[in-house]
Amino acid sequence: MASKIARLVETIVEATATPYPVDRYLELIDPMITWRDTRAKVTDVRLQTDRSVTLTLRPTRQWSGHRAGQYIEVSVVVDGVRHRRFFSPANAEQKASEIELTVTAHSGGFISRYLREQTRPGTVLTLSSATGEFVLPDVRPDRTVLVSGGSGITPVLSMLRTLIAEGHDRPVTFVHYARTPEDVPYRAELDALDRTLNHVDVRLHYTRTDTPEHFHDDHLDGVADVDGAQVFLCGPPALMNAVREYADRRDLADRLHTEAFTVDTSPVLDPDQPITGDVTYTESDVTTPNDGRTLLEQAEAAGLRPEYGCRMGICFSCTKVRKTGCTRNILTGELDSEPDQHIQICVNAPVGDVEIEV
Structure with a gap:
């Protein structure tokens, strides 16, 4: 009965908050007060190496813990733009009351550098639930x-x-x-x-x-x-x-x-199938020669800034419509030339001429 009442109250509250979810209003009061979102406050920051930062987080009640080896999506808002990345907790799975993340700041890693250089105790991050199949078996191995x-x-x-x-x-x-x-x-x-x-x-x-x-x-x-x-x-x-x-x-x-934790996005060179064609970014009115890399990398090289998250084909943040042409999924090798298809530009490379809504 209590759960039915809670769902009813939730429905009413969110209906009155249209067009924004109730959490968008609650965060104006305190970002750690949430209805559905999982958030976590940074309680400790350690610089263990010259290139990394270790964050200890205290999550909100929505956090249900993780299994050792899983990863979570961490999102931060920088200059009004929300960015998402995936990190694996380093703490033991038994310690569900806190989360420990160690992030290596790469030279080209916008969010990793932000977390190392700008994060302080009190910073609030938004989290997803833990996911992933890279976990210990229930029956622990003999070795x-x-x-x-x-x-x-x-x-x-x-x-x-x-x-x-x-x-x-x-x-x-x-x-x-x-x-x-x-x-x-x-x-x-x-x-x-x-x-x-x-x-x-x-x-x-x-x-x-x-x-x-x-x-x-x-x-x-x-x-x-x-x-x-x-x-x-x-x-x-x-x-x-x-x-x-x-x-x-x-x-x-x-x-x-x-x-x-990274995907090899280097072009697949086949002497029998040389890299040809042009990539046209229809929303930006830009056309560049195809160099074989993923559509995301080629767009960035052309000076464009399409949204992305994991760069590994997991989060779907970079999904765009391929208007025409053929692309190859670098994870599976699958070719697809169906027009007006939504594709992840972080893991798809053009094969010949391609038009993409970027």
């Missing part, structure tokens, strides 16, 4: 191998922290690749876990030191290739590809679980 590179450390760190918090005492190997020791957030914590927990083995490799260490079979031999070991991998494309090839050689592809 767990966590492999990450760069900012891919956060989902697997959440897995490690979750296993430790629940008292899991089976072998866990944590392998991480970074440019230098100074580029590893949580390095002190990882060193302490390596020293104090007999079943946790932390292996850090550095790719831009005097003796650079990129992925090599020896880094996983004896841990990933034993019977029953489950491998969880998140990192940049080069590392992902190298570990996948290793898994194929060792016949353990069925035990490799992956999450990519």
